[in-house]
Amino acid sequence: MATGIATISAPSFSQENENATSEGVLEEIVVYGIKNSLLDAISIKRDAVGVMDAISAEDFGKFPDGNLAESLARAPGIAIDRSNVEGQKIAVRGFGPEFNLVTLNGRQMPTVKGQYGGGRSFNFGDIASPGVASLEIFKTANSSLPSGGIGSTVNMVTTKPLNVEGTKRFLGLSYVNDTTSQDSGSPFEAEMLFATNQGRWGFSLSGAYHERTNRETGTRESNWITPNLMAQSEGYLRVDASNPNYTNLNERVDGNTFYREPAAFLIKDNDRTRKNLQATLQVELSDSVTATVDYTHSGVQFESRGMLFGSWLGGWDTQSATINQNGVFTDVVVGNRAYDHTATWSKLESDNNSVGVNLAWDVTDALSISLDYHSSTAELAGNIFDNELGFTTDVKGTITVDGASASGVNSFSYDRDFLPENYMGTYLFLRDGYQENEIEQVQLKGLWTNDSGSVLQSISFGVSSIDNEYLNQASEGNFGSQGPSVEDYDDALFKERRLTNSFMNSFSRNIGTPYYYSINPVDALSAFAAANVGLADPVDGTVCCSYGTLDSNEQVKEQLDSAFVQFNFETSVNDMPLRVVAGLRYEKSDTTSVSFYPAPTTIRWDMIAGLIGVGGESADVPRYGDSSEVLPTIAAALNITENQVIRASWGKSIARPNLGDLGAELNIGSKDFFNLTAQGGNPDLGPLLSTNFDISYENYYAEGSYFAVAAFRKEVKDFIGSRTIEDQPIDGLTNPFLSEIGQQAQACVQAWVDAGRPQTGFPGEGGTGDCVSQQALWAQPWMNDQQHMGWVALAISRGIDVSNGFPWGACDYDGWWRCEPGYIDGTAADPQALFDITQPYNMESGAVNGIEVSWQHLFEGTPYGFQFNFTKVSGGNVEPNKNVVGEQFVLPGLGDSGNISVFMETQKHTLRLALNYRGETAQGFANYFQPVYVDERKQFDISYQYRFSDALTIFADAMNITDEETRLYVRYPEMLFLSQDHGPVFKFGVRSNF
Numbered sequence: 001m002a003t004g005i006a007t008i009s010a011p012s013f014s015q016e017n018e019n020a021t022s023e024g025v026l027e028e029i030v031v032y033g034i035k036n037s038l039l040d041a042i043s044i045k046r047d048a049v050g051v052m053d054a055i056s057a058e059d060f061g062k063f064p065d066g067n068l069a070e071s072l073a074r075a076p077g078i079a080i081d082r083s084n085v086e087g088q089k090i091a092v093r094g095f096g097p098e099f100n101l102v103t104l105n106g107r108q109m110p111t112v113k114g115q116y117g118g119g120r121s122f123n124f125g126d127i128a129s130p131g132v133a134s135l136e137i138f139k140t141a142n143s144s145l146p147s148g149g150i151g152s153t154v155n156m157v158t159t160k161p162l163n164v165e166g167t168k169r170f171l172g173l174s175y176v177n178d179t180t181s182q183d184s185g186s187p188f189e190a191e192m193l194f195a196t197n198q199g200r201w202g203f204s205l206s207g208a209y210h211e212r213t214n215r216e217t218g219t220r221e222s223n224w225i226t227p228n229l230m231a232q233s234e235g236y237l238r239v240d241a242s243n244p245n246y247t248n249l250n251e252r253v254d255g256n257t258f259y260r261e262p263a264a265f266l267i268k269d270n271d272r273t274r275k276n277l278q279a280t281l282q283v284e285l286s287d288s289v290t291a292t293v294d295y296t297h298s299g300v301q302f303e304s305r306g307m308l309f310g311s312w313l314g315g316w317d318t319q320s321a322t323i324n325q326n327g328v329f330t331d332v333v334v335g336n337r338a339y340d341h342t343a344t345w346s347k348l349e350s351d352n353n354s355v356g357v358n359l360a361w362d363v364t365d366a367l368s369i370s371l372d373y374h375s376s377t378a379e380l381a382g383n384i385f386d387n388e389l390g391f392t393t394d395v396k397g398t399i400t401v402d403g404a405s406a407s408g409v410n411s412f413s414y415d416r417d418f419l420p421e422n423y424m425g426t427y428l429f430l431r432d433g434y435q436e437n438e439i440e441q442v443q444l445k446g447l448w449t450n451d452s453g454s455v456l457q458s459i460s461f462g463v464s465s466i467d468n469e470y471l472n473q474a475s476e477g478n479f480g481s482q483g484p485s486v487e488d489y490d491d492a493l494f495k496e497r498r499l500t501n502s503f504m505n506s507f508s509r510n511i512g513t514p515y516y517y518s519i520n521p522v523d524a525l526s527a528f529a530a531a532n533v534g535l536a537d538p539v540d541g542t543v544c545c546s547y548g549t550l551d552s553n554e555q556v557k558e559q560l561d562s563a564f565v566q567f568n569f570e571t572s573v574n575d576m577p578l579r580v581v582a583g584l585r586y587e588k589s590d591t592t593s594v595s596f597y598p599a600p601t602t603i604r605w606d607m608i609a610g611l612i613g614v615g616g617e618s619a620d621v622p623r624y625g626d627s628s629e630v631l632p633t634i635a636a637a638l639n640i641t642e643n644q645v646i647r648a649s650w651g652k653s654i655a656r657p658n659l660g661d662l663g664a665e666l667n668i669g670s671k672d673f674f675n676l677t678a679q680g681g682n683p684d685l686g687p688l689l690s691t692n693f694d695i696s697y698e699n700y701y702a703e704g705s706y707f708a709v710a711a712f713r714k715e716v717k718d719f720i721g722s723r724t725i726e727d728q729p730i731d732g733l734t735n736p737f738l739s740e741i742g743q744q745a746q747a748c749v750q751a752w753v754d755a756g757r758p759q760t761g762f763p764g765e766g767g768t769g770d771c772v773s774q775q776a777l778w779a780q781p782w783m784n785d786q787q788h789m790g791w792v793a794l795a796i797s798r799g800i801d802v803s804n805g806f807p808w809g810a811c812d813y814d815g816w817w818r819c820e821p822g823y824i825d826g827t828a829a830d831p832q833a834l835f836d837i838t839q840p841y842n843m844e845s846g847a848v849n850g851i852e853v854s855w856q857h858l859f860e861g862t863p864y865g866f867q868f869n870f871t872k873v874s875g876g877n878v879e880p881n882k883n884v885v886g887e888q889f890v891l892p893g894l895g896d897s898g899n900i901s902v903f904m905e906t907q908k909h910t911l912r913l914a915l916n917y918r919g920e921t922a923q924g925f926a927n928y929f930q931p932v933y934v935d936e937r938k939q940f941d942i943s944y945q946y947r948f949s950d951a952l953t954i955f956a957d958a959m960n961i962t963d964e965e966t967r968l969y970v971r972y973p974e975m976l977f978l979s980q981d982h983g984p985v986f987k988f989g990v991r992s993n994f
Contacts, residue, residue, distance in 0.1 A: 095151030096893025119659030141651030143583025161202025174989025264310025613668025
């Protein structure tokens with residue numbers, strides 16, 4: 001492994017990247033063993049101008065880690081996001097995955113969205129390491145780099161056969177033991193790499209097949225409501241903090257409190273298969289022209305089955321509670337609760353393919369040109385969000401919830417037992433989706449070298465054109481059982497399982513109720529379908545049980561054009577060598593977003609839901625946007641002594657908006673029943689623009705050893721936030737609530753409210769004369785004031801006189817339910833509808849400051865050494881304020897990170913112990929604008945190799961050996977959002993090079 005701050009005078013990281021020049025172009029570095037690779041990193045650092053890191057293969061086919069993200073975590077300033085212990089995405093210098101660009105051989109790679117938006121971040125979990133020769137991490141702005149990464153640009157360089165001496169082969173086979181796995185099989189990993197250099201031509205082929213099964217245990221995601229704010233939209237207070245049965249220690253000035261919605265555990269079994277293939281053919285067409293053709297495939301098949309079990313709390317029926325000084329309902333006792341269970345299952349398959357062609361031409365001794373083309377696709381098929389089949393009980397109990405401590409998890413227990421015969425199916429969510437991102441890119445790059453001996457050493461230049469097309473389709477079938485019965489479900493469907501002491505044992509927790517029921521989703525789905533014949537999705541009419549028609553169909557097309565020129569200088573100041581790189585980059589983008597959906601043609605006043613939009617026939621709805629930027633950069637390196645270097649740089653860089661924010665669809669709804677809203681994307685979003693400052697000092701005090709400290713500042717404007725524009729018309733829509741009937745219903749119900757909401761009685765029978773239905777008050781006591789307005793308006797629309805009170809038995813259902821059809825549609829005669837339109841906008845700005853410290857030391861004359869790095873970041877105006885309730889801005893990924901490793905390496909043995917640290921990290925927002933944080937996390941890994949010979953090595957790797965948990969919370973540490981316990985993972989294998 002080679003890590004170091006290696007910088008390029010003129011980075012040219014396409015296929016020609018391996019042809020190092022005296023100008024400082026980064027070489028392909030293939031090293032053997034940890035210590036040799038670190039020595040090579042020293043030479044890269046000392047020749048650098050701007051700041052970057054490099055990580056290379058330790059041996060042919062042997063990367064430092066089987067997962068590229070894990071290897072990246074060794075570099076200063078890089079933190080990784082893990083899923084099931086494995087690294088998947090990276091945050092660099094406090095900027096999350098969406099702010100970092102990943103390229104393959106200098107080419108921009110397509111990506112797809114995850115569960116919670118995005119679409120610009122690359123998933124390293126798809127890529128195995130055998131076909132990758134090195135990783136290049138560019139952390140300062142450079143005009144020759146493709147734009148899109150404010151935190152960094154990471155380039156994956158694949159094996160180039162013409163750089164290999166002769167013919168080499170690598171085979172690896174390992175057994176994977178995930179200590180949490182419940183699978184009885186033997187997951188394994190197989191890898192191979194073949195490369196041959198035949199002088200004028202060369203060929204390489206690599207492949208990987210990785211299996212893994214595991215069980216994740218934890219708590220389900222728990223959103224937290226702010227009851228006082230919820231009451232403003234719902235019309236009533238779910239839970240009143242002034243209840244004398246509550247212990248209220250709240251010290252918040254605003255008096256707000258926070259109450260969890262679900263209290264539930266999660267058990268999920270996962271099965272992951274990763275497949276990779278990479279092939280490269282290189283041919284020297286002449287002494288000056290080299291052609292390269294390459295193909296890269298990666299794909300992951302992921303399946304899961306799980307159970308959620310617990311209760312939905314939400315505030316209702318809270319009998320007793322403790323509210324702490326932060327306003328958090330920590331411990332609660334809630335009545336009238338079932339022990340709910342939800343069976344979940346999902347199946348996802350990613351498929352990534354890239355075909356590229358490169359021509360490198362040395363036109364003269366001073367001029368070289370490369371032409372590069374690639375066509376690449378990323379596909380993701382299946383349900384990103386789990387399918388869900390929910391079960392409840394026909395009996396209720398009281399649940400006692402012990403709130404999570406600042407470092408633990410909550411527990412819950414019931415005051416009664418729930419048996420298999422008590423369970424029945426209540427709802428079903430079936431989900432499916434398909435995403436595809438296709439990129440075609442053409443690049444022309446050149447390098448002119450000045451042999452005249454002047455200060456100007458060389459000029460690099462280039463142009464690029466990218467055609468980026470993204471498609472996102474989603475379907476969801478939503479089925480709520482009508483009149484569910486326990487008689488419809490065989491008791492054998494519910495198999496009792498005990499929660500043992502091993503359950504979530506990495507946390508401080510009490511189990512509480514010690515059992516749950518395992519439910520086979522295939523059998524459960526069959527039972528639900530049999531019990532709900534003819535049940536239809538209320539949105540699109542799909543009959544149970546299928547996904548139904550497309551609910552969302554979004555397309556985004558981007559045309560990205562760029563050009564750059566960069567000048568490389570060398571001179572001296574007081575006999576101190578000085579190198580300077582200065583450049584300019586121009587970026588232009590044109591965006592077309594098309595949504596295929598039924599754009600609303602009518603505003604409907606639904607008695608229960610309030611105002612909603614009703615669409616007509618689905619049609620393509622296009623919207624457009626464009627932007628352009630000029631990005632200057634300059635970097636300098638001054639060798640103040642033979643062993644000491646000072647580097648400084650200034651430049652501008654951009655990150656592009658998330659693909660999910662560029663959609664064209666507008667979703668119509670209402671707030672507080674009658675205030676119309678519209679939410680959607682914004683194709684006219686511009687890029688985020690960062691002005692970057694870096695300065696560093698490096699001291700190479702002994703062979704193989706150095707100390708470095710770097711300071712950086714990134715001033716970013718046009719961060720994407722959410723903006724609401726009030727009282728805007730949309731396509732001539734009208735509002736039935738503002739009609740004469742609507743105003744009459746509003747006025748008479750408000751009069752009833754002002755009178756104290758009395759029992760109204762009936763006209764001529766001593767009633768109060770209020771227009772509210774007495775039968776509704778008896779039969780539907782849950783109705784709020786706004787829903788009574790809808791009931792009254794429907795009656796008036798049917799010609800019923802309510803001026804002296806609501807008559808007995810009026811309208812349908814003998815007066816015990818609303819007048820059909822239960823809604824009133826807007827007409828051309830109604831007043832114009834005005835909407836509060838919320839969309840993403842470029843509106844925020846902020847700065848991130850940081851310090852990076854790196855120390856590498858080899859103990860001379862011994863087999864020992866260590867590496868250390870730590871990055872401290874701060875950004876007061878991009879961090880959420882925990883005391884503010886409501887919408888804020890947050891920079892996802894903002895947090896400290898560090899790494900330390902110690903190693904011993906002899907001719908036969910290599911032993912390495914590593915600690916990867918990630919500090920508390922701001923992650924984004926959960927529902928109700930609650931800021932989400934990831935608790936600090938420390939993962940210990942250890943690896944050992946024994947070399948029988950140059951051709952044969954056995955190895956053992958252990959990851960997460962201390963069983964470090966993952967814990968997320970919102971606002972305050974005691975407001976648990978999600979917790980996961982994954983357990984250690986062990987790998988045993990053999991490698992052969994021949």
